[in-house]
Amino acid sequence: MATEHVDVLIVGAGLSGIGAACHLRRRSPGKSVLILEGREAIGGTWDLFRYPGIRSDSDMLTLGYSFRPWTGAETMAEGAAIRDYIHDTAREHGVDRLVRFGHRVLGAEWSSTTARWTVRVRRPAGGPERRGAAPADPPPTAERSKDRPDATEVVELTCSFLFACTGYYRYDQGYTPEFPGVEDFAGRVIHPQHWPEDLDYADQRVVVIGSGATAVTLVPAMAPTAAHVTMLQRSPGYVLALPARDTLRGRLRRALPDRAALPLARAKNVGMMMLAFQLSRRAPGLMKSVVRREAVRRLPVGYDVDTHFAPRYDPWDQRMCFVPDGDLFTALRDGRASIVTDTITRFTRSGLLLDSGTELPADIVVTATGLNLLALGGLTLTVDQTPVEPSETVAYKGMMLSGVPNFALALGYTNASWTLKCDLVGHYVCRLLNHMDAHGYQVCTPQPPAADEPLEPLIDLKSGYVLRGTALMPKQGPRTPWRLHQNYPRDVLLLKHGSLHDRGMRFGHAARRADAGTEAAAPADRFDAPTVPG
Structure with a gap:
């Protein structure tokens, strides 16, 4: 043949x-x-x-x-x-x-x-x-x-x-660091790349390890159902809220046919992305202040923004995280979720022991620790x-x-x-x-x-x-x-x-x-x- x-x-x-x-x-x-x-x-x-x-x-x-x-x-x-x-x-x-x-x-x-x-x-x-x-x-x-x-x-x-x-x-394997004592943990450890269909996290204490796009998506999504969700990050990343709906696109579509309105709206979004990236590269201090000011506005008075939302690197040295309508900030403000910035000493039977000496209780640990x-x-x-x-x-x-x-x-x-x-x-x-x-x-x-x-x-x-x-x-x-x-x-x-x-x-x-x-x-x-x- x-x-x-x-x-x-x-x-x-x-x-x-x-x-x-x-x-x-x-x-x-x-x-x-x-x-x-x-x-x-x-x-x-x-x-x-x-x-x-x-x-x-x-x-x-x-x-x-x-x-x-x-x-x-x-x-x-x-x-x-x-x-x-x-x-x-x-x-x-x-x-x-x-x-x-x-x-x-x-x-x-x-x-x-x-x-x-x-x-x-x-x-x-x-x-x-x-x-x-x-x-x-x-x-x-x-x-x-x-x-x-x-x-x-x-x-x-x-x-x-x-x-x-x-x-x-x-596709077959996400990245998970070696965590001492993980075999002692009585709960479940899950990587988001291979999410089990049978996982029931209702009324469970969940710890999400990570600070990237996956982590900032998981936390507000799980918070309404879980007993509490903690985002455990070794260091913070940049998080910026975006409107869940594009109002300009809606106005353009009402005024113009889609063949004209949608390319115009797309061009606007491309321009905004490029502006944010170029501003980050040319004036990183200014971009940092914009992101920090937005976080302060959306979080409770007195929240430790500089510990949990002030990265050590410049904007766009790593990919920036965007959250629709600030849903992550809403979950934090409502008390359904929290952020801990610390490093892991080891897993325990009931959670995670941190280098600060604090122990985070957990029934489920999600390792949103990246890709290979x-x-x-x-x-x-x-x-x-x-x-x-x-x-x-x-x-x-x-x-x-x-x-x-x-x-x-x-x-x-x-x-x-x-x-x-x-x-x-x-x-x-x-x-x-x-x-x-x-x-x-x-x-x-x-x-x-x-x-x-x-x-x-x-x-x-x-x-x-x-x-x-x-x-x-x-x-x-x-x-x-x-x-x-x-x-x-x-x-x-x-x-x-x-x-x-x-x-x-x-x-x-x-x-x-x-x-x-x-x-x-x-x-x-x-x-x-x-x-x-x-």
């Missing part, structure tokens, strides 16, 4: 993967597309996380797709609503039929001779394709085990372009039999890797909504593929900057999960096109309207088979190729 081939293979059916497929449907309709999803559902993060109160940590007009604006009234939507939005978008664009569930991509090998990727995939053995099986079943390359219902097999297929929309963290960073969703890449180490590559335009042909990854912003950047990446990939078709190219290979140019980590946040995983991630260079600018208007110009030919990209064709010992794509353009409109 012949190996199945598609033009574009997308890895991941989350927010970015579905968006990428929709862009290809809209802008490159002649391309055959297949989406492989390791889990059993569309939605990615928004299907995986099911903890109480799960919601977006940025406004929905910018987290939603540009080609299908979010129309809900909420500024920050609940996880279930976002999951439905992704499903509905997939259905409307017909890309739900392109998804194969239970297909985990293990690795991909590039051949310059054929100008194709050969992709190895693990899937349930012998079972039918779930949802939208595109062409034919790939032939298995491993023995099937028929005596176990959970047996798997490894299959292969090929593609001309590989698009990784895998996110940036491990994972480059490319854990899939391995090989180019002409040479393994690719992501940390030794340089990101090109924040979406491709130096020396890796016909490959892109969807990596969103850390200082704004994830989808803003992923939308631009999807648009750029379509421009790139259409340009290659128009000029007869088979291969596009990003090139690294000059060897003497300084390199930096791709993600410049100082959050714990980023610092723990920095060594796994690609690098960035000092200037365009190797610089990740975290600047939406600048990226719009670069990715939607900028030239496809620059010193960082080389186009070419499949290598000639005559030189089989040294496979490499035959170059068509030098770095200094003339500018060609995209």
